[in-house]
Amino acid sequence: MPISQKTVASSECTFSEWEIDPLQKGMLVEIVAYLYLRQEENAQRVISRIATRKVEPFGNVVANVINKLEVFSSADSSKTPEQIKNSRIHRDGLLFQHISWVVTRLSVPNGVMTSPHVRQADKGFDGFVLELDQKKEKVESIIISEDKASANPRGLITSKVWPELKQIIDGDRDDEILAELVTLLKGVGGVSTESAIGRVVWEEARRFRVCVATGENIRDSVTGSFEKLMNGFSDTVSGAMSSRTGGVLAFNDVRDGLDEFARAVVKKVKEINGV
Template structure:
């Protein structure tokens, strides 16, 4: 469904480049998220037994809103939400063991795009808290320098630590952590804080040199050991908006089929 190729730039950053191998299956998973069944998607990805529940009429209407651009000439919010869902799916395939915040259910959510928590082998202590920025854009370098780097710099300075502590505690509690308050209190935040930027790229950024230029400044903004500290994920599409529109329509069709199968 999604194929991953390693990419890196020495001590500066490391990650993967994504390519879609099965658009129809991806669309079905996106549809499940859109109707509010993200837990079903997790079970599918983990290959555990799960019952495919049909969406209610209201859930289907909500999915239609999520997958539809209010202005077809300016589909930025719809495409941004869609890419966040794809990034969440990709992260669960790449690292199923880490805890992850559920996908947002509204366009242009003001919180963190995503939050991942990696625990040690005892599942009691937090090793890292990964803050995600996920951008679907036709101008990736400009988006990184104008939005992603300033946000990461602010987070490194601790300006949103209250939000980070709150969301980390909530995510641990939702996953039945023994003592989420104690775990959060004992986190060495400077050492544990890590970053993951997922971004769409065009032909210009597809080469090694193109990616080096794209993520220039990452280490300066978020200094420290590269191991797990600075993740860089790229997804190439020459005609991004056309592809996003096609995937949204496929997911819409899949959601409607789920309802029709159970009428």
């Protein structure tokens, strides 16, 4: 597979470090390109290593995708340095959500998942996954993901991620969660929405996943890992270790690394569509 997960000891959560396989990076780029093009079935075909199908692009989707990804240069005189910086931050966050979607799909191959966001800085859940029992009649787990790309991830986690998870646990976003659940369950035949997503099911089945793209400079010089990024996870989300998952994808420099990856995705998008 194009991206691996190495389990790292942590007292806070089930934690892993991700690594993009340089020999299979092209596969990951192709999957992400199809996801940006809203061709999730083709993305799944690439994961399954079967031939993709030609899909005629809808409207200006190709141009829209390229525009979202191309934040490469500070030479654009129409934008201030601050505007360019913010554009890169939003682009990187959305790009990492797509990469994280791939990791989730590889980890939970039979899960029922929401697609990655289309809008940058979207206020919805970064990832939402249902795992059903073998008969596909009962929800066994509901996984809610927070995906962040940051050069300073610890501050972002403590100031934004933990408060957002607490809001969910306190019930402040139950209407949003219900909307996501109903939408996903509509695509699964034979599941009774009423019995599948009742209060007891929600409280027993919910899981939380926090994943970060960052730089190698954040790696702890003593432990040699990133697991300290997750400090406070168990205080925010109590219960069994299985209810908390954390992950990190490290680049030598997170902005340069995601910039280079975005360029590769743009090239693949153009190749797919003969641009």
